[in-house]
Amino acid sequence: MRLIDADELKKRAEKVCFADIPDCGDFDVVGVSDIDIMPTIDPESLRPTAHWIKRGYVCGENEYECSACHETEWRTSASRMKYCMFCGARMVNTDESL
Ligand SMILES: [Zn+2]
Structure with missing residues (x-):
């Protein structure tokens, strides 16, 4: 398992809108390649x-x-x-x- 910073990933998410969905909200889309380039978090560094x-x-x-x-x-x-x-x-x- 590789830990990544989800907050950082959220910043990379793109808002998209689907035309065929009437009540179009904002969908956050994250590319798989975005996940790949996220820095790995050392779980030990999270320990207080x-x-x-x-x-x-x-x-x-x-x-x-x-x-x-x-x-x-x-x-x-x-x-x-x-x-x-x-x-x-x-x-x-x-x-x-x-
Ligand atoms: Zn203590």
């Missing part, structure tokens, strides 16, 4: 991103707060938490070495 906010430190464990859902998790390092286990956000600052 967040980052861990370091809150506390006790006995080698850090408290990390998800910037998206504000749930907290105690871990020695955030490096293994690439995704929030609460809201599923993709963490963008997991490369920090602790």
Whole structure:
């Protein structure tokens, strides 16, 4: 499956009118070739991103707060938490070495 931006495709749609249809509304027509040239969307890029906010430190464990859902998790390092286990956000600052 290839994901495309339907909103972008709509912009390319052409309004046409059929003469043999009395109550002629506007028909949006999109060519198949238009679909072919639509950029592919990486589903991973649609996943919301967040980052861990370091809150506390006790006995080698850090408290990390998800910037998206504000749930907290105690871990020695955030490096293994690439995704929030609460809201599923993709963490963008997991490369920090602790
Ligand atoms: Zn979260």
